[in-house]
Amino acid sequence: MAINKKMQMGSASISCECSHHVILFPFMSKGHTIPLLHLAHLLLRLPRVAVTVFTTPANRPFISNFLVNTTASIVDLPFPENVAGIPPGIESTDKLPSISLYVPLTRATKLMQPDFERAVHEMPRVSFLVSDSFLWWTLESATKFGFPRFVFYGTNNYSSCVSWSVGVNRTLVAGSKSDDELITVTGFPWIKVTRNDFDPIFKIAEPKGPLFELIMDQVIASSNSHGTIVNSFYELEPVFVEHLNREAKPKAWCVGPLCLVDPPRVQLQKPTWIQWLDQKLEQGRSVLYVAFGTQAEISPEQLKEISSGLEESNVNFLWVIRNKESELGDGLEERVKDRGLILSEWVDQREILLHQSIQGFLSHCGWNSVMESICAGVPILAWPMMAEQPLNARMVVEEIKVGLRVETCNGSVKGFVKKEGLEKMVKELIDGDKGEEVRKKVKEYAEMANKAMEENTGSSWHSLNMLMSEISNFTPQHMTKFCVVAESSKKTKGKQAIEIKKIENENDRMVTFSKRKSGIFKKASEIVTVTGVEVGVVIFSESGKPHSFGNPSIEAVSNRFQGVNTPPYDITSHFAEAQRQERIAGLNQKQNCLLHQITAEKDREKRIKVVTKETKNSRLVGSPH
Structure with missing residues (x-):
């Protein structure tokens, strides 16, 4: 398949003067792509950094427009054809007829791996890769080429901490009596959640199926990556940043809010919605911005309640809806034309939130929207729909207190919202005392956000500089091997057969045991990753110390082999085992690097002895008799 490689600004190739070459690979969804494009702008503000963004042909125009007037290069990879359930020509979740097709579309991206690796092979040396957490398979490619992979998560440290705590303490959720019973989160006694705060699959005692398998692939790949890039800033959630970096792996790097990387674009001609907001500002009227993202599917009944609630609140509002929801009926637009504007086209959300007339945001609480609202100093009326929202x-409501929550008719997190409940909370946010409190709080965080992104002095800039410094010192394991070979100047007879027999020297035997053990465990881990099988390996050292690798655990594999009844699947042990294996893999990698360094030093010592001996002989030959 043809790979289309084009460079912005007419560049023919990445300059060899660059110290770092970074690959960015966003998932095919606007909400996942935009933050990584902001990250591209941020990286390009650093000295001697080149950026390459991978995408697909259908997504290229949006990315090209976002990166115009930059030195970033863009590589198109053909999106797989004939994917079951995916209509031809669709290459992003935004265009899917239903979000239920997310799994087959995401699984199909794996088929792009050969083209991705061919493109990388032809590129200048890559310093590191930042890829979306959904693109789990990119870790395998990064490992193959010897550069680190950073995971981009489109969420915050708070939700990561809560999800992890609940995941490894499965009884918290399984033991609750109902989906709406409040549960205290282990490690964070002030946080209470319900089963409805999580996707349905995580409420099942023994989750299984295509979605769960995909999630586990993503979790395992993320835990084995070099680090996590987070679109947040330290001052917003210090407790959770510290907790993650103390208790979990890999390390989280806060480099946001990424929406603040570039100043708002100045347009020669104002779009119609900005002109409308200007009129409201001149009239001294506050406006509520309403948007629920591109993925949430809202029922016709709920849309009707939203329409009635906004109409009867008598609040000025700007409502952005999806094309498939554009038929609201009942003449709503005509009745509210003096104080309401309804749009079904793409808008610059940040530009809207920054407008002085906007005094509230009725939002689904997608993390990009939350970040943009906080940075603009606009309080949120939270109405979560799906995923981590x-x-x-x-x-937003309980931890940092920059918003209020809509009232559902049954009090459930994901319950139906009646027009009366919506009307009440809209009025409270815009004109009430609670609205004034959260408005004051969000403006404080807006100031912190801007300081975090101040060049060279902000916390997020400091985090990014530390990340780049760490990358400068990164030495991949397989690169060390090649360095050892390159350093050796003596000619050899090529690859020779090695006699398999017991190594007599005790130290050499111990070193070989450690290397071979790590290799066996690595191969076992690889076969688990690529085939999904259950594997158990047990090795006893000369001293009798046991070493084991197992998936899902050595106990589970042993029981199955012996025909012993295995206890019901427990996601707690699965997560714990995944964390344990991740730590073991990290220690094994460090051990192997040390072993390679020892080997290199031994080779160096041998070469020094040879050179010393040759120098001594030459002096003896050349000395007078």
Whole structure:
């Protein structure tokens, strides 16, 4: 398949003067792509950094427009054809007829791996890769080429901490009596959640199926990556940043809010919605911005309640809806034309939130929207719909207190919202005392956000500089091997057969045991990753010390081999084992690097002895008799 490689600004290739070459690979969804494009702008502000962004042909125009007037290069990879359930020509979740097709579309990206690796092979040396957490398979490619992979998560540290705590303490959720019973989160006694704060699959005692398998692939790949890039800033959630970097792996690097990387674009001609907001500002009227993202599917009944609630609140509002929801009926637009504007086209959300007339945001609490609202100093009326949004809403309302929550008719996190409940909370946010409190709080965080992104002095800039410094000192394991070979100047007879027999020297035997053991465990881990099988390996050292690798655990594999009844699947042990294996893999990698360094030093010592001997002989030959 043809790979289309084009460079911005007419560049023919990446300059060899660059110290770092960074690959960015966003998932095919606007909400996942935009933050990584902001990250591209941020990286390009650093000295001697080159950026390459991978995408697909259908997504290229949006990315090209976002990166115009930069030195970033863009590589198109053909999106797989004939994917079951995916209509031809669709290459992003934004265009899917239903979000239920997310799994087959995401799984199909794996088929892009050969083209991705061919493109990388032809590029200048890559310093590191930042790829979306959904693109789990990119870790395998990064490992193959010997550069680190950073995971980009489109969420915050708060939701990551809560999800992890609940994941490894499965009884918290399994033991609750109902989906709406409040549960205290282990390690964070002030945080209470319900089963409805999580996707349905995580409420099942023994989760299984295509979605769960995909999630586990993503979790395992993320835990084995070099680090996590987070679109947040330290001052917003210090407790959770510290907790993650103390208790979990890999390390989280806060480099946001990424929406603040570039100043708002100045347009020669104002779009119609900005002109409308200007009129409201001149009239001294506050406006509520309403948007629920591109993925949430809202029922016709709920849309009707939203329409009625906004109409009867008598609040000025700007409502952005999806094309498939554009038929609201009942003449709503005509009745509210003096104080309401309804749009079904793409808008610059940040530009809207920054407008002085906007005094509130009725939002689904997608993390990009939360970040943009906080940075603009606009309080949020939280109405979570899916994914991690309920946890984001809890953070917004209960943790940092920059918003209020809509009232559902049954009090459930994901319950139906009647027009009366919506009308009440809209009025409270815009004109009430609670609205004034959260408005004051969000403006404080807006100031912190801007300081975090101040060049060379802000906390996020400091985090980015530390990341780049760490990358400068990164030496991949397989690169060390090649360095050892390159350093050796003596000619050899090529690859020779090695006699298999017991190594007599005790130290050499111990070193060989450690290397071979790590290799066996690595191969076992690889076969688990690529085939999904259960594997158990047990090795006893000469001293009798046991070493083991197992998936899902050595106990489970042993029981199955012996025909012993295995206890019901427990996601707690699965997560714990995944964390344990990740730590073991990290220690094994460090051990192997040390072993390679020892080997290199031994080779160096041998070469020094040879050179010393040759120098001594030459002096003896050349000395007078």
